[in-house]
Amino acid sequence: MTRSGFCGFKLIVVFASAVVISTLLAFAPSGAAPPSPVKDIAVWNIPAFDALPDDENGRLARYGRTIIAATYAHIGPAAVNPAARYAGNNLACTNCHLRGGLKKFALPLVTASADYPAYSARTNASISIFDRVNQCLMRSMNGRPMAEQDRPMQAILAYLRVLSTNIPVGGTIIGAGAGAMPELDRAADPGRGAAIYARTCADCHRPDGSGVRRNxxxxxxxxxxxxxxGQDSFNTGAGTARLITLANFVHDNMPNGTSWVAPTLVPEDAWDVAAFVLSQPRPQLAGIDRDFPNLLLKPVDAGYPPYADSFSLEQHRYGPFAPIRAEITRLKEVRGEVPNPNIR
Known part of the structure; x- marks a missing residue:
């Protein structure tokens, strides 16, 4: 398929829209209302950072790009300035948001600034893009929140604003998120995933999952x-600590160099190897049991209690998820909401 020129783009948009619509229909509960119309799809039109003016905003945006690429050096636990040590591990934002947030189905950041303010089910409140960045710092980076006026935060926000320059508020893009491959009708199998990890992942991420330091x-x-x-990885509250997110990310991006256009792993292998990774120890986020004031809005694959339903922790971690979704739908109809008992 051609991937250049207006005609090629138009074909891709039509195809992607059809996929979105068919997916919504396939997973809609029986008797549910028709899906909402698909939003207008915005063209990826990212300004050239190196061509931004040499003014405060241009300098901030370029500094933000640097922080996204080398987070560990600027705000990591060993950063030169002790007051700027906001991240609790030595990861970089680009470890999850590949290519600085510019790769499709690799958790792109292209619409991030345009997406907020937005309602957050995790906090039951409207949050800003500043709040969302701090959530990443505390969860994916296992760190602490940064003040909005701090220069590194201002730089990150400037970078995200530039990425979203040509994205309308509420607009969407082809390639958002981590993808949505078919789910298994069984539980993902960490034991089977261990063999897949040894075969396809261990050469890069090491057999013990410790990665490879530059020095x-x-x-x-x-x-x-x-x-x-391990202790230098994302904690239990990160988005990638949920199986659906991680399995789709792995399918569309791993091993390194893989693209969603030609995935290396079949879906079954991606589900199982992601389950293996998430079965390993990692930092625990304090207070995580107070996430989601209304438990009926908690993701079905959140691997920590409490839950609104009666399914086990094991099933919430590894699936299958269809029975959980059906029970949540029933509870919403009967009860409307289920308050989190850990929030007083």
């Missing part, structure tokens, strides 16, 4: 290949 003696240099578990 063992200088942690502020970060990783050439990020760790997938």
């Amino acid at each position: 063992v003696a200088l942690p502020e240099m970060g990783y050439a290949v990020p760790p997938l578990w």
Whole structure:
């Protein structure tokens, strides 16, 4: 398929729209209302950062790009300035948001600034893009929140604003998120995933999941290949600590160099290897049991209690998820909401 020129783009948009519509229909509950109309799809039109004016905004945006690429060096736990040590591990934002947030189905950041303010089910409140960045710092980076006026935060926000320059508020893009491959009708199998990890992942991420440091003696240099578990990895509250997100990310992006256009792993293998990774130890986020004031809005694959339904922790971690969704739908009709008992 051609991927250049207006005609090629038009074909891709039509195809992607059809996929979105068919997916919504396939997963809609029986008797549910028709899906909402598909939003207008915005063209990826990213300004050239190196061509931005040499003014405060241009300098901030370029600094933000640097922080996204080398987070560990600027705000990591071994950063030169102790007051700027906001991240609790030596990962980089680009370890999850590949190519600085510019790769399709690799958790792109292209619409991030345009998407907020937005309602957050996790907090039951409207949050800003500043709040969302701090959530990443505390969860994916296992760190602490940064003040909005701090220069690194201002730089990150400037970078995100530039990425969203040509995205309308509420607009969507082809390639958002991590993808949506078919789910298994069984539980994902960490044991089977261990063999897949050894065969396809261990050469880069190491057999013990510790990744590859650029310089063992200088942690502020970060990783050439990020760790997938252990104390320098993302904590239990991160988005990638949920199976659906991680499995789709793996399917569309791993091993390194893979593209959603030609995935290396079949879906079954991606589900199982993601389950293996998430079965390994990682930092625990304090207070995580107070996430989601209305438990009926909690993602079905959130791997920590409490839950509104009666399904086990094991099934919430590894699936299958269809029975959980059906029960949540029933509870919404009967009860409307289920308050989190840990929030007083």
